[in-house]
Amino acid sequence: MPKEGITPRSQDYAQWYLDIVRDADLADYAEVVRGCIVFKPTGFALWEAIQSGLDQRIKATGHQNAYFPLLIPKSFLMKEAEHVEGFAPEVAEVTHAGGEKLAEPYVIRPTSETIIGYFYAKWVRSWRDLPLLINQWANVMRWEMRTRPFLRTTEFLWQEGHTVHVDEADAERETLKILHEVYADFVEKEMALPVIKGIKTDKEKFAGALRSYAIEAMMQDGRALQVGTSHNLGQNFAKAFDITYTDQNNQVQHAWTTSWGVSTRLIGALIMAHSDDEGLVVPPRLAPTQVVVVPIFKTDAERTRVLEAVSRLSADWKGSLRFKVDDREQYSPGYKFNEWELKGVPVRVEIGPKDIEKGTVGVARRDQPGKQGKSFVPQDGLRQRLESLLTEIQQALYDRAFRFREEHTYEASNYDELKQGVEKGFVRGYWAGTREDEDKIQDETGATIRVLPLDQPATAGKCVYTGKPAQKIAVFARAY
């Protein structure tokens, strides 16, 4: 039974997404500021959970956090040719301040390669200073034509890592380490979302990068969402900003830099990958609240007994479960069941007078909404049971998303099969085409090459578009 106010996915996927965002109370439109949203507490809590999981991994891989200015002298942006071209159309400019026109306008950072490059040039002197491994948590602004809450907003929150290395090999190691050990690891383990790791084609790579890698996930409508990118910037920015070091042979060298980021778009990915027509579904490991307890009572005497039972049963939960007791009296239990389902809390525990008599509690799992996922279990060993249930749900969500992706991934050996496949999901096919061929495919099918997966078959094949001999498989899809 779909919730009131939620458009079923089958009817209108885009509207369903917006309904979830609104009804689960994640965000509000900042209608007075074009394309921006307010992260409401429930939505921001998801971002905090994401931040925490990523920040741990970023630090575990040797990086430190720092913070650079929001405003960037416009001239900085102009220094790297490809970068300017890529970002110029979407930057906002500050032209006036203090009641006067500024001699040189600032741009509001769309990304911080340039301003950070300026400082790195000052900080890096010797090979002993490298690698320089810094991350910043920040907001950025890109004046996009069309916005959607979380997926693409004018202002968004993200982390951007910026590192400096002695040579290409070290920069490349960094770029891939982030992709594997930080991004893919986090998204798959914490968000229960399987990803495809791969390299971007020139058409899709970051403006100013030598090579861009990305992780791509499939949403429930079969479209792809890029959820993280990691770029080997080569010496492009080092040359533009003169980031040099003296090597062991006393030679001055241009350094090699990388940058990598994930954003609040991950919240969008979370919604579109796991949620259902009943509302949001949050994987247990990420969930700000993992277990909600709904006490059930009629009389004051029952209320006292039930709440006592609740505190007795939950006495040993602190530290091992993130939980909340919903003892509001103005709402009926049924109302609360629906509300917590809508908000995506992974597990609900019900305790009423009948349970007290029988020594049981009701336990409902969010990944199986409604009564299907509800059962009554003994009070004994409840904490362990809940812990293992949370683990089970985490795995079930991953498995479900993985299975969905497999079922919506098609092998194509010719263009017709590619065209048909991208209507429904991902298409894998050999690729030996050009940039122009890619443009044409996008024009004709709406799909792009999401990545050339790092994981490649040993055998060669025939290009799905040109028919020429091809070494590599590409994944094609329509993307957000």
Added chain:
RNA sequence: CGGGGAGUGGCUCAGCCUGGUAGAGCACCUGGUUCGGGACCAGGGGGUCGGAGGUUCAAAUCCUCUCUCCCCGACCA
């Protein structure tokens, strides 16, 4: 930015065509009865109709401009 749709109490919408003192349901507040899958009754509060200008004796309604949101397309984390 191109094509389409929409802005009216917190939410969903009616009223607009054919100008004449703003409505409904839900939500909210108070009281009572309820409470194991979105309870019920009674009473009550709340909107100068996205904004600006114009036409008119009179504008939610007609005209012009503008802002915002949604959908499709091109651009992007």
